[in-house]
Amino acid sequence: MRAFGRDIPIMFALVFWALAWEIVGRAELVFLVPPFTHVLAALAEMVQTGKFQDATLLTFESFALGMGLALLLGIPLGVLMGRVEAAEKLLGTWVNVFVSAPLTALVPVIMILFGLGQTTIVVTVMLFAVWIIVLDTQAGIKHVNPSLLEMARSFGASRLDLYARILLLAALPEILAGVRLGIIRAVKGVVIGQLLVSIIGYGELFELYSRNFLMEQFWALTILLFAFAMLAAELVGWAERKVEFYAGARG
Amino acid sequence: MKTSGTTDPVETATKPDGIVQARGISKTYDGGIQALEGIDLGFPKGELTTLLGPSGCGKTTLLKIIAGLLEPSAGTIIVNGRAVTGPGPERAFVFQDFALMPWASVLRNVAFGLELRGVPRHERHVIARSHIAKVGLAGFEERYPHELSGGMRQRVGLARALAVDAEVLLMDEPFSAVDEQTRRKFQEDLLHLIQSENKTFIFVTHSIEEAVYVSDQVVLLTPRPGAVSRVIRTGLDHGGSPEELRRNKRYLDMVEEIWQMLRGYLV
Numbered sequence: 006m007r008a009f010g011r012d013i014p015i016m017f018a019l020v021f022w023a024l025a026w027e028i029v030g031r032a033e034l035v036f037l038v039p040p041f042t043h044v045l046a047a048l049a050e051m052v053q054t055g056k057f058q059d060a061t062l063l064t065f066e067s068f069a070l071g072m073g074l075a076l077l078l079g080i081p082l083g084v085l086m087g088r089v090e091a092a093e094k095l096l097g098t099w100v101n102v103f104v105s106a107p108l109t110a111l112v113p114v115i116m117i118l119f120g121l122g123q124t125t126i127v128v129t130v131m132l133f134a135v136w137i138i139v140l141d142t143q144a145g146i147k148h149v150n151p152s153l154l155e156m157a158r159s160f161g162a163s164r165l166d167l168y169a170r171i172l173l174l175a176a177l178p179e180i181l182a183g184v185r186l187g188i189i190r191a192v193k194g195v196v197i198g199q200l201l202v203s204i205i206g207y208g209e210l211f212e213l214y215s216r217n218f219l220m221e222q223f224w225a226l227t228i229l230l231f232a233f234a235m236l237a238a239e240l241v242g243w244a245e246r247k248v249e250f251y252a253g254a255r256g
Numbered sequence: 257m258k259t260s261g262t263t264d265p266v267e268t269a270t271k272p273d274g275i276v277q278a279r280g281i282s283k284t285y286d287g288g289i290q291a292l293e294g295i296d297l298g299f300p301k302g303e304l305t306t307l308l309g310p311s312g313c314g315k316t317t318l319l320k321i322i323a324g325l326l327e328p329s330a331g332t333i334i335v336n337g338r339a340v341t342g343p344g345p346e347r348a349f350v351f352q353d354f355a356l357m358p359w360a361s362v363l364r365n366v367a368f369g370l371e372l373r374g375v376p377r378h379e380r381h382v383i384a385r386s387h388i389a390k391v392g393l394a395g396f397e398e399r400y401p402h403e404l405s406g407g408m409r410q411r412v413g414l415a416r417a418l419a420v421d422a423e424v425l426l427m428d429e430p431f432s433a434v435d436e437q438t439r440r441k442f443q444e445d446l447l448h449l450i451q452s453e454n455k456t457f458i459f460v461t462h463s464i465e466e467a468v469y470v471s472d473q474v475v476l477l478t479p480r481p482g483a484v485s486r487v488i489r490t491g492l493d494h495g496g497s498p499e500e501l502r503r504n505k506r507y508l509d510m511v512e513e514i515w516q517m518l519r520g521y522l523v
Contacts, residue, residue, distance in 0.1 A: 156349070160373075
């Protein structure tokens with residue numbers, strides 16, 4: 006970033022808005038916005054409580070399980086749809102509907118099906134993340150250069166070789182893009198699921214803080230979640246950049 | 257079929273003998289387009305045969321049928337006396353668009369055919385390195401395809417085909433995606449390769465000069481559906497210097513003669 010002919014460090018935006026927040030908070034303009042330093046203090050205090058640690062564990066577990074399921078279902082389904090035209094015709098429309106549908110509306114139905122527990126959260130996370138993974142995997146598989154497949158066949162590749170040594174690797178940039186977007190959606194899923202169920206994990210904490218107007222704790226938890234979502238997406242983004250060099254190099 | 261004045265290098269009889277034989281090969285695609293019709297051809301061992309013809313005459317289709325990558329609608333390909341049912345270790349393919357794995361180093365790309373055959377890592381790397389050196393890419397083993405020029409990429413494709421030590425090398429317009437200078441150098445290197453490797457080459461090109469320059473035998477195909485129009489023995493000495501060959505009167509006459517035959521197919 007550059008302004009007035011000078012380089013501005015990326016951290017500047019963060020510092021600037023933290024400062025603005027602090028000033029608004031100190032001026033006591035809005036009850037909802039306590040000073041930023043107070044939020045940080047609340048954050049430091051919060052992470053030490055057993056209640057928070059239990060909620061974090063539960064949230065991470067639901068997130069990891071749901072995301073794992075989304076990968077386990079999404080990638081094979083995407084590969085299938087990329088390779089078999091009948092599967093694409095049968096499922097393509099639905100995947101596209103679900104990718105853009107407001108899935109929050111379905112969470113109450115999931116609650117009825119799976120009860121007010123962790124299973125509902127896991128299913129919600131999976132449902133939020135899986136569709137974009139399917140879609141991007143399919144796109145990646147469909148764009149694999151057909152002559153790479155011919156090449157492998159001409160050197161005696163088996164069916165398994167074609168998938169393991171060519172298709173999945175050639176589609177990796179798209180698959181990773183899908184996983185990154187899936188993770189961002191999964192974070193939304195885990196929060197929305199817990200908020201709607203509202204008796205477990207961070208949902209319970211959010212409910213507690215907002216009901217009792219504990220705004221410092223509320224913001225602390227929000228900041229933590231935002232940071233996690235960014236960090237997780239950034240991590241996959243880093244892996245993505247490692248394979249980026251060949252995403253463009255394909256004919 | 258038009259038959260203009262024939263001179264001594266032209267021979268119309270095409271007895272299907274040789275290491276690779278095409279017997280009654282026809283190919284009709286699903287859409288009903290007929291690409292090839294009744295191809296009978298023999299490819300003599302240790303020679304380079306070029307399939308030459310206008311765009312869409314099915315020359316690449318024929319090559320892929322020989323490779324076992326496509327199935328003919330009728331007819332059989334015989335290699336070493338056995339009917340072809342799919343790709344086999346005695347045939348190796350060089351692709352027009354190189355078909356290199358962008359995620360793999362030059363070394364791994366060249367060793368890929370051996371990797372698929374289960375050759376142990378160390379052994380296949382030793383073999384791959386020697387072929388990388390043979391095509392003039394020593395020192396580039398750890399580079400990736402996107403770091404190489406078009407000509408270098410095709411050398412990798414060639415090294416990969418050589419590494420599996422197949423008797424028959426199938427080359428689909430291997431030099432069409434590289435620039436003119438590289439192309440000439442490539443053609444000269446190919447001639448050295450033929451001299452030293454004692455392999456059978458089947459080569460597809462749309463360039464008349466290239467066909468005559470590198471071939472012992474040129475097969476002219478008619479436009480769709482592709483059928484054998486002529487089989488021409490070039491009778492050129494490929495062992496001499498490239499400069500001599502390019503100025504050779506027989507070479508120049510033959511290029512002109514083939515052009516006269518082919519121009520009849522153009523609209």
